[in-house]
Amino acid sequence: MRVFTAALWNETNAFAPFPVDLGNFTQGGLFGPGARPDSHVDGVALCQEARRRARDGAFDLIEGTCAYADPSGLIVRATYEALRGRILAELREAMPVHIVALSLHGAMHADGYDDCEGDLLARVRVLVGPGVAVGATIDPHANLSARMVDAADIIVAFKEYPHSDSDARAVETLDLLIATAEGRIRPVMRAWDSGTLGVFHTSRPPVRHFVDRMLVLEQAGEALSVSLIHGFPWSDAESSGTRTLVITDGDATRAAHLAKLLAHEAAALAPVGMEAPIPMDRAIDLALTETAGPVVLAESPDNPGGGAPGDSTSLLERLIERGVRNACLGPLWDPGAVDLAFRAGVGARLPLRLGGKAGRLSGWPLDGEAEILALDPAAVQTFEGMELAVGRAAAIRFDGVDVVVVAKACQGLSPDLFTRLGIDIASRTIVAVKSSRHYEYEFAAIARRLITLDCPGTLQLDLSAYTYRNLWRPRWPIDPVGAAPFPVTLSTETTR
Template identity: 45%
Template sequence: MRIFTAALMTETNTFSPMPTGWAAFEEFGIQRGRDGLTPTAITAPLLMWQAAAERGGHEIFHSVVTFAQPSGPTVRTVYETLRDEILRDAAEQGPFDAVLLLLHGAMVADGYDDCEGDLLTRMRAVVGPNVAIGAELDLHCHVSKAMTEAADLLITFKEYPHTDGMERAQELYDLTLATARGEVRPTLGLHDCRMVGLYFTQAPRMRTFVDGMGMLEAQSDVLSVSLAHGFPWADVADNSAKVLVYTDGDADQAGRLARDLGQTFWDMRDDVAFKGVGVDEALDRVEVAAPGLVVLADTADNTGGGAPGDSTFILARLLERGIGSAALGPLWDPVAVGLCHEAGVGAALTLRVGGKACAASGAPLDLKVRVRGLIDELRTPSYNADYVTLGAAAWIEIEGADVHVVLCARRMQGFSPMVFTELGLDVAALRVAVVKTYNHFYAAFAPIAAEIIHVAGPGAIMGDMTAIPFERRSLDFWPRCADPFAEGCLRGL
């Protein structure tokens, strides 16, 4: 059997002013399988597929493998060039029996609201109707009609934080090859929950729901079950939570199970949807908290959701309220990092920090600081234990405030306490740590935190789902509508 693979991944916040161009993909590397794949977090699933193919006596061809940090829409020529190289490889190196694609599911480019649907549709035209096509998706994806019609299988992560990517990749490999051999006939049941939001799978009711999906998959006639959460900050028509159930040839069963699961998820909505607190409410709780580290997640400035990572809103309030024994990071500011490295450890200087990318970053802060630590490459494990780099970094202490900031040269969220500790800052000994992230930090910070608070403050990522200024996405969704399935639901707003 001959197998084709490729990976083209980014998550697009259509409200972000920062375009996703060549530099964004090159930052994480653009690999081409004909040259051999270097192990990274992005290539890991493809290398696993390669090992499985070799054990099974199959031939595998890797095309383009690349990823860009979430940001604004991808530049049209960048998307089209990468897409066309993948399609050209599929045409020139074929024929193939199976296609395995690692995609995100929420990639938007100039002129393309549904990059994955576009790529899958074109791939189907290249390889023909009888080739099995499977794609692994981030659960923060938009499932479109074009995607479901072109692919035999779409399988999303089940976990947020995304700790199960390799498990889902193995599932995709096994089912796609079984489809290619004619052993199974994946039949999709799809249910649109008409919900826009964020849902943390460590929460008790979400944990039960996710475990229930796994129990359904244990039935012999159920091939795969996914909940696509959707990515709220994308103004595209298919932005919505959707349930996907694949059975072996039983369309009625697939549809019924998808509807039943969708109803269960709908019934949980008030308990599982993200509810953050304001900046001052979070700092009020810090001031009265029992001893121990309080971790505040600055969700509005999470680079993993397309925010710049350089907002100053919470830092300014820490200083205005005189709350010390505090750390904040990672704050993206390559200019400030460069000045700190030039000055050296121990240097005192006046430094302009943050607030550079856009209005959602807030105002820059002019601070008197001392450089406490420097590193040429700050590395930290991500949610799946693979290491990511934040580039050059600096630890500064704000004079007279007992407030510490970690500055980084590469946009990255704060996955782990190593963001602080690698520079020598013992964050666990402090009163409060502000981490620029949404939920991927949770597992690493929970062991050292007395309390964790998700902050929905100002920034590029709006925590109030009813306030997202959609123009292309219709407004008939919960929580904007109490019942988005009712005719004329928007009239009650």
């Protein structure tokens, strides 16, 4: 059996200020055939699982391009077309194949393409024909389109947010694709739209119960695979929204019934899928009342993990204005400030203009006195047992608040982002991180409390703050009353 794998991965924020070009993919991870990243990345888990199986002799593997860019704004048209062209050319050269397995995000948008994954999968299907098993893993923050469902045999989304199950979903996807190619199953996929645009935190009730139910349905043989596609609220495509996807063995009626049932349940969950964020001043008040251990404030609206620039000054400015000094914040993106810190050296004091440069939602730059506490030309932070590169970083004391400033935008994932630069977070009242959920893995063990902030930024949870042009409407919570759940209609009926 011959298996072809490739990865094309980007979470596109329609409201982020920066476009994504080939340089972003080179910086994030651009690997030619036969090359793969050494560290674990959710976006290539399927490719890595296929490589493990090929080493064990399960099949012959042909590896295509693996391309990953950190979340940001719209992808430059020529960049997407070039990467798509590379993958399709590699697939054409690899043929004949029995399986095409792709690692995709699902919310990737380029200039002129509001559904990159649907476009790529459709071209793959035309190239290989109806007899080849085509499948993909996707992030739950995908925008599941009818074109994607129509072109593929198998689509499996991560079930967990934070994404702790990418390896398990890679195993599931390959198992289903192999069973399809061998004729042991005849997969049928059906999707339903909940009529909502939700944010779901799967590690806490009631969403935890929903995820557990999906697993039970699979274990009981009710379906081959069940996925909740949360959608990415900060994209702007017709297919943006919370959808359910069910795969059965040849039973289209059963797949549609389960997808519809789960879509109604997802619509009911949407208003309580994530705890309400707390305004900055209220969150600071709560933190200051704690007497043991730091309180972690998650500056989710400025999370680079969702395409925000990471240079908002809103929270830092408020901490300074309120005279909160036993606090630290990071990582704040400002390559110019990092460069000045390295030129000045550890121990130097200098006037510094910090942050607030990317756009309106980043706030104003702050002017103050900075003391350079520590410098690291190759900083790292830990996540799930791995060290992830941060790059050039500086720890500065800025008007009394210790700030980790970075030259490359990234989200805060671990306490050692601070401690490796000499900032003792255990003694702090407030530790502020630019992240949404993934920081919880490492910070929960040391934090007295975790609080998600309601503050300005590119990833605001108040979705009414954005102007959507392509999103199918009505849709809750943007509209007071969303649409009732409805089927995602396929462009053609197939018997694959």
